[in-house]
Amino acid sequence: MIRSKKSLRAFAALAGVAALTLSACGSSNDNNKGTTGDNGGSKSALCGKNLAFLGALTGDAGALGQNMVNGINLALKQYNDKNADCKISLKTFDSQGSPDKAPALATQVINDDSIFGLIGPGFSGESLATGKTFFEAGLPSISPSATNVTITQQGWTTWHRVIGNDDAQGAADAKYLTETAGAKKVYVIDDGQDYSKGLAGKVKSSLGAAAVASDQISVGQTDMSAVVTKVKASGADAVFYGGYYTEAGLLAKQLRQGGFTGKFMSGDGSEDPNFVKVAGAAAANGALLSAPAGPAPAGFAASGLYATQAYDATNIFLAALAAGKDNAKDINAFIGSYTGDGASGPIAFDDKGDIKQSTIYVYKVADGKLDVDNPEAIK
Amino acid sequence: MTTTPTPPVSAPTNPLFRLGLWWDGVIDRYNALPRLYKVVLVLAFALFVYALPLVRPPLIATDRIDFGGVMFACAAYALIALGLNIVIGYAGLLDLGYIGFYAVGAYTTGVLTSYHWAWPFFLALPVAVAVTMLTGVILGAPTLRVRGDYLAIVTLGFGEIIRICVKNIEWLGASAGIKDINHPNTIGPAPKPPFDPGGLFAIPRLEWNGITPSLDHEHATHFLVFGARDAIPYYWLLLTALIVVLLGDRLVKASRVGRAWEATREDEDAAELMGVPTFKYKLMAFALGAAIGGLSGAFYASSQSGYISPDSFPLATSFLFVAAVIVGGSGNRWGAMVGGVLVAYLPERFRDFADYRLLVFGLALTVLAITRPEGLLPPRRTRRAKMMEAEIEQLEEGPVDA
């Protein structure tokens, strides 16, 4: 799974600096706890090279990609400040969130010999469209945000994600709704996207008989009156919504205005301060937003959905670099055996590339604010 | 009026109009050549187009996105523009939902080669085209009775209906889409990743350092491997299909059918009075256009990623297709293809402007529309009519004041 040219170069580089790096490599090989920045004065062959980001930076979902790039840049800045002699930079590849632009971008990435790792792809559709390309070229990748369950079932051993997949979150959310929040009848809604359907579907199946009915709105829909009527008619005491914050906010707002008084819960796609802005403080209060990520550490300088995950993904690559890994195969092996505590929580991968243990947290909206510091972990 | 000999035409000073005249000149000169020269010229041109993604000419090749992939998209858009040109350019029907047919072709291929059956691609291809054509007839039969501009919103609606259907019908993969769509069969030894790229032989690409080319053996294209790493073989295949469709388009346009379309477009009532069954011909144009859209969709589905989902067929792309045909020159097959290539190519070439590229694209559309309402390469008839008009105006009113 290594690209011939890259591996050749890597071997050449290895041979050239073998004497210098041997001791450093030896000592840092075992130390893969996610510490960055101590490479013992030796220079990795990857210095001056690039990480790549592939995802939406413009277009409808551009804001999410911008969050991720902010997270990546934060990690790179911290690293480059510490390692002035070994700077790593970022090359971004804007897919506009469209799965049909992604393959050509992926081909560009694998033909660019200065790129040693990929943060992304951002969404599940892009991941499915490019997974084979990256796998055949042997480029290790870590996605901060693609949560579709099937991606890691394709046998792409170079593909990882630092976010729990939809199944883990859906099961936890269903449990929380019935056991902690005390919901008896839950109305499940999604926005028809792959991520949302996967999450809402898992919630529904985990709820069993407690799920009274379900409906599906569409992305960009702003008037929810029909769904609100249906929810009220069903007599549900809780609503679960799978989707992103814009529609989630509008739904929460119009549910409350329509007289719905039960619980409102949604997943990580809605766990963003913008949810509260869209819903309005009064309607957002009491909303439960789950995410497979713990609170960002104090003073974390990048905000928004998926910024912490992107930050963590970047740090894993930088840790591989610090550990002296400088070819695709070694980096991939390093990622596979990586364990560490990231900004989004503890990170370790299973053999499929899924994050091993993902604790799902519930973030609550209170007093017109999303309380991002004190989530409740779902046991 | 002065008696000094004026040029026969008050040649418009618009540089884009000159482009049309230049094109006429090219065609005239080509037509005047002996047959043998013609064949040689055409073959040389075709060879150049085939080799383009390997030659990677500086300034033209894209540097932020794989040039082979962009060329594939250009060829796909050219094929789509060719099909839509039959509907808009020849028959004069404004179809804003053309992406629906593209989706039908892609999904038929996906279902047949991966999701429910495991047909080889080349068996699924004709079925996909036939299914799309049938869809065109089914959708066209009621809608083509709606006149003129209403057709725009009705077709737009159908494009959206098709997208919503594939998004919600589990049998079609729903929102998750269809993956592992069969690629066309590889010729030569199959690749065995990671070390054996397969194929009969490797073709190196050119790497340009300024204006000095050198061979880049590291990133060679393996002939003829249809895999996930290289888009160029798909480009070659699609280009071949494009050429076949182009030849077919020539035949149809020159036939009785082509003349009937023209008559219908110019004046439907008059055509009907002259005994042209306009509805039948409109339906034929609609179905034929649909079939070509389906063909393009089938190639798209089986291309590099082998993955399609409802997100691949957004409504706004239909507008791009229409823009391609009209910007290029509706009614002229070369114009439409140029439009298709430009619409696919320009946003990718100017990725450096990243954020601004859609803004610039929008402005460019408007500016082009205003400065060149007939499109870049309008049909020659349109240009002649325009020159004639200018001439008449000149005779009536004297030379235009400077």
Add this chain to the structure above:
Amino acid sequence: MDLGALFGNFNNFLDFTVGGLVIGAIYALVALGYTMVYGVLQLINFAHSEVFMYGTFAVAWTFVLLHGTGDASWSLGRAVPILLVALVAAMLMSAAIALLVERFAYRPLINKNAPKLIALISAIGASFALAEAMGLRDRFAKWFGLDDNLANYVAPNKARDVYSNPVSIQPHGLFHIGGYSVTDVDLVVVVAALVMMFALDIFVRRTKFGRGIRAVAQDPEAAALMGVNSTRVVQVTFLVGGLMAGAAATLYMMKIGSTRQNAGFLLGVKAFTAAVMGGIGNLRGALLGGLLLGVMENWGSAVFGSEWKDVVAFVLLVLILLVRPSGLLGEALGKARA
């Protein structure tokens, strides 16, 4: 299919219907812009969705300007003073954008007597450019060094993200129709839409400009011979369409409360559908089409599930056009009594 969801309970039925009427009223106001321009020029103004979108931003900006960025929930009564200012701002903004589109995307083509399709492309281009310009407003602010001063308006780095009105307007139930609690916001939306329609109706029917509009719609050449300044008439048409879109934007922000750079697109498609349904070029048709579309979408959501809502809308459109090929009230603007 679940007919019971719609007809099983009369209260629910009313609930679905009234909810549809409210959003339908907004469709109708936006549809006016399409219908007026089509009536006069026989051109589909695809940039009209952006005219609406700029209006929604004008509303949110007015609130930021007069209230600040602190999130708040107000009753309608408390918000009325700012809403009135916002209404004026949105109408001015939308009208300005509409005139801009007319001046730069349409007039050069009308003067050249260009084919209809090319005007469509010009409008699509303008629509792309306008939506993108809004999505890039942070960059433009930066060019002029205003990004700090305007931070609250341009939302740095996230100009494409959803942009919410800081003041969320809390509706209060006034009375019930079946199970539907009709709120003050709903009432204002529907009544305001009807009043605007009525005013426009009178404008087109009774005033000199209105006569000019009808004359040009009927026969541009004859109108020109009679001394009607057709350029001015076209301008006024775009202006009026823009004003109505601005009003619609204000009502939309009252009801929905947030917008984004592509908010116009879907609503534009719906409004255009409504205009065609009612008979394009017909003012009363736009009202009927808008309300009908809103209601049918909700009924369709009830019976088939919300994911089929748009399919219901478009199938209905095709059926109507098959039975009445020029829309429900299908008269051109020129012939309309209205």
